[in-house]
Amino acid sequence: MSDISFPKGAHAQKSLLVLDARTRKRNAAEARFRRMGLVAVTIGILALVGLLSSIIANGASSFRQTFVNLEVYLDPAKLDKTGERDPAKMAKVTTFGYAPLLGRALAQAVEAQGISTEGVSKKDIEALISKEAPATLRNMVLANPELVGQTISLQVLAQGRVDGYFKGRVTMESAALDRNISPAQLEMADALRAAGIITLGYNWGFFTAPDASDTRPEAAGLGVAILGSAYMMMIVLCLSLPIGVAASIYLEEFAPQNRWTDLIEVNISNLAAVPSIVFGILGLAIFINFVGLPQSAPIVGGLVLTLMTLPTIIIATRAALKAVPPSIRDAALGVGASKMQSVFHHVLPLAMPGILTGTIIGLAQALGETAPLLLIGMVAFVREYPGSPPEGFLDPASALPVQVYNWTTRGDPAFVERASGAIIVLLCFLVIMNIAAIVLRRRFERRW
Amino acid sequence: MYDAPTNNAEINVDQNEIKISARNVQVYYGDSHAIKDVNVDIAPRTVTAFIGPSGCGKSTFLRCLNRMNDTIDVCRVEGSIQLDGEDIYDKRVDPVQLRARVGMVFQKPNPFPKSIYDNVAYGPRIHGMARNKAELDEIVETALRRGAIWNEVKDRLHAPGTGLSGGQQQRLCIARAIATQPEVLLMDEPCSALDPIATAQVEELIDDLRTNYSVVIVTHSMQQAARVSQKTAFFHLGNLVEFDDTSRIFTQPQDPRTESYITGRIG
Numbered sequence: 001m002s003d004i005s006f007p008k009g010a011h012a013q014k015s016l017l018v019l020d021a022r023t024r025k026r027n028a029a030e031a032r033f034r035r036m037g038l039v040a041v042t043i044g045i046l047a048l049v050g051l052l053s054s055i056i057a058n059g060a061s062s063f064r065q066t067f068v069n070l071e072v073y074l075d076p077a078k079l080d081k082t083g084e085r086d087p088a089k090m091a092k093v094t095t096f097g098y099a100p101l102l103g104r105a106l107a108q109a110v111e112a113q114g115i116s117t118e119g120v121s122k123k124d125i126e127a128l129i130s131k132e133a134p135a136t137l138r139n140m141v142l143a144n145p146e147l148v149g150q151t152i153s154l155q156v157l158a159q160g161r162v163d164g165y166f167k168g169r170v171t172m173e174s175a176a177l178d179r180n181i182s183p184a185q186l187e188m189a190d191a192l193r194a195a196g197i198i199t200l201g202y203n204w205g206f207f208t209a210p211d212a213s214d215t216r217p218e219a220a221g222l223g224v225a226i227l228g229s230a231y232m233m234m235i236v237l238c239l240s241l242p243i244g245v246a247a248s249i250y251l252e253e254f255a256p257q258n259r260w261t262d263l264i265e266v267n268i269s270n271l272a273a274v275p276s277i278v279f280g281i282l283g284l285a286i287f288i289n290f291v292g293l294p295q296s297a298p299i300v301g302g303l304v305l306t307l308m309t310l311p312t313i314i315i316a317t318r319a320a321l322k323a324v325p326p327s328i329r330d331a332a333l334g335v336g337a338s339k340m341q342s343v344f345h346h347v348l349p350l351a352m353p354g355i356l357t358g359t360i361i362g363l364a365q366a367l368g369e370t371a372p373l374l375l376i377g378m379v380a381f382v383r384e385y386p387g388s389p390p391e392g393f394l395d396p397a398s399a400l401p402v403q404v405y406n407w408t409t410r411g412d413p414a415f416v417e418r419a420s421g422a423i424i425v426l427l428c429f430l431v432i433m434n435i436a437a438i439v440l441r442r443r444f445e446r447r448w
Numbered sequence: 449m450y451d452a453p454t455n456n457a458e459i460n461v462d463q464n465e466i467k468i469s470a471r472n473v474q475v476y477y478g479d480s481h482a483i484k485d486v487n488v489d490i491a492p493r494t495v496t497a498f499i500g501p502s503g504c505g506k507s508t509f510l511r512c513l514n515r516m517n518d519t520i521d522v523c524r525v526e527g528s529i530q531l532d533g534e535d536i537y538d539k540r541v542d543p544v545q546l547r548a549r550v551g552m553v554f555q556k557p558n559p560f561p562k563s564i565y566d567n568v569a570y571g572p573r574i575h576g577m578a579r580n581k582a583e584l585d586e587i588v589e590t591a592l593r594r595g596a597i598w599n600e601v602k603d604r605l606h607a608p609g610t611g612l613s614g615g616q617q618q619r620l621c622i623a624r625a626i627a628t629q630p631e632v633l634l635m636d637e638p639c640s641a642l643d644p645i646a647t648a649q650v651e652e653l654i655d656d657l658r659t660n661y662s663v664v665i666v667t668h669s670m671q672q673a674a675r676v677s678q679k680t681a682f683f684h685l686g687n688l689v690e691f692d693d694t695s696r697i698f699t700q701p702q703d704p705r706t707e708s709y710i711t712g713r714i715g
Contacts (some may be wrong), residue, residue, distance in 0.1 A: 011453035191466055257521055328517065328558060330519075332570075334551065334553075335551065335570060335571035335628055336547040336548035336553065336571060336628055345574075350561065
């Protein structure tokens with residue numbers, strides 16, 4: 001042994017206090033790499049901050065809404081000519097019968113406050129109120145015919161441009177060029193606000209109201225979209241979790257390792273990378289054209305999103321099962337547990353945090369998915385709330401991301417605000433789901 | 449328990465002398481021939497030690513005795529291994545029933561991530577050995593006492609088993625294995641992860657267990673084999689080189705390879 005030695009000169013004696021050229025080069029390379037990493041992280045953070053701040057700047061105002069507070073006299077001569085208070089007959093009076101009542105109420109309020117009406121016609125005053133307001137009032141009266149003949153205090157939506165004016169989207173200059181609003185109307189709105197007749201309040205309607213037509217952005221809400229998304233998530237969870245976990249357990253613990261299981265494995269991985277619109281075409285062909293399920297229904301959306309989520313859940317579950325140490329399986333088999341007992345008593349509980357995290361991330365992905373839903377007709381304009389489950393799964397509904405897409409295609413700039421607001425809502429749901437994933441993971445891990 | 453015995457006479461003859469008899473056992477991992485032609489008889493109420501250099505097949509052979517090798521897809525076993533005269537590789541044998549009678553303790557302590565109580569109670573529970581909670585409590589206490597760990601854990605039976613020290617965990621695993629009241633206990637290097645004090649405790653325990661069970665222990669330490677076993681088998685490159693009383697193996701080995709190994713020249 002001792003006669004083998006390294007060639008001399010490779011490591012000549014040098015002072016430790018002086019860095020040699022090779023060390024300096026290595027240190028420089030490391031410093032360069034650190035700087036590049038820092039730059040990369042900074043770019044990422046800046047992009048995220050830019051994105052979030054633009055969305056919040058555009059969308060935060062959609063959570064506030066301009067309202068007009070009115071004392072409305074419900075004239076029996078207009079609303080119930082027969083005097084029978086029969087809702088069937090009163091329903092003959094359309095929203096056009098209700099609009100003048102609101103207009104008159106606002107005009108009276110203007111007069112009572114002594115606000116100048118110079119350059120503003122009666123019709124212009126009426127136009128400060130949203131076109132949605134008569135419909136709201138009509139539904140209220142039809143639901144409770146006893147109101148006819150009374151004077152009621154009412155808070156109705158203001159017109160979209162007035163709303164935009166108080167949020168800074170509409171200015172006097174833009175109003176001068178706008179057919180829907182004039183500077184004189186805005187001046188009157190300012191005066192009404194000072195008098196307390198126009199107020200800004202929290203926009204609950206944004207969460208509960210259904211979508212509205214192009215001319216009344218102020219009334220558009222996410223109610224149907226949130227319900228539709230919630231229904232789809234229920235379907236996705238109920239189908240993809242059991243199917244995904246069962247498939248992973250079989251593949252990971254029971255299936256023999258042969259060409260067939262290899263093929264299945266490769267295909268599942270590939271399926272996770274298939275563009276989501278392909279799943280939409282599949283859903284259109286199979287669930288709507290072949291099976292004959294209705295279009296725009298949460299059940300079809302849920303089934304398509306289930307197909308999309310399954311690979312994610314299967315891959316996450318298999319990784320979680322693989323991460324359970326084999327010694328636990330040996331221990332269970334060693335005391336005479338059957339294969340299935342060892343899996344269900346020991347392996348599965350240990351894999352649970354991973355499975356739950358994978359499932360929630362899969363669900364979050366499905367919640368934000370738009371493309372396949374466009375193809376199965378969920379982009380339709382839906383004003384009716386879907387019924388309660390399970391029948392409601394077959395009713396037409398919208399979905400959050402599709403609603404965002406829908407609103408961004410509309411002309412009125414007020415819908416840009418709504419779309420950004422909807423994105424904020426969607427992001428909040430996603431953040432909540434991710435936090436839930438983290439909390440569940442922590443809780444389960446602590447138990448073991 | 450003994451359904452469909454093929455040959456009653458043989459059982460009666462063997463029962464007193466031989467617990468497990470292995471004849472011409474071959475084990476293949478895919479194409480490689482891991483165990484060649486091994487013949488061993490394990491006597492009841494005896495500690496049998498398997499010694500040999502790393503990779504000689506002693507652990508593989510041990511795992512054949514309760515069919516733990518079934519979990520490895522490429523593993524194939526030939527020859528006959530009989531427990532009380534019944535072939536354990538018979539098609540009719542369910543490995544689950546076999547493993548209830550032939551317990552196993554592994555190299556690395558592997559308690560379930562559950563409470564100490566649940567660790568020990570798991571086997572009796574799945575085999576339906578207790579009719580009620582009181583009986584189960586009794587089984588758990590007996591197993592922990594036999595495992596020589598009762599005094600250390602009796603006040604914290606519901607604390608997690610993974611919170612114990614390494615030596616305690618291994619004794620807990622032994623208690624878990626004997627809770628199902630097996631007839632044979634297989635131990636695969638049970639002390640390799642333990643310090644000398646824990647090792648001494650486990651060895652003492654193995655000696656106690658001999659009064660009730662056949663114990664088969666795989667060990668790397670020849671001193672340990674000499675201390676705890678009555679019979680020793682020396683494996684080398686998949687062959688069983690020598691199998692005899694421990695005292696004879698260590699004092700008068702018949703095969704030169706055995707002598708080389710115990711004197712430290714191969715291994």
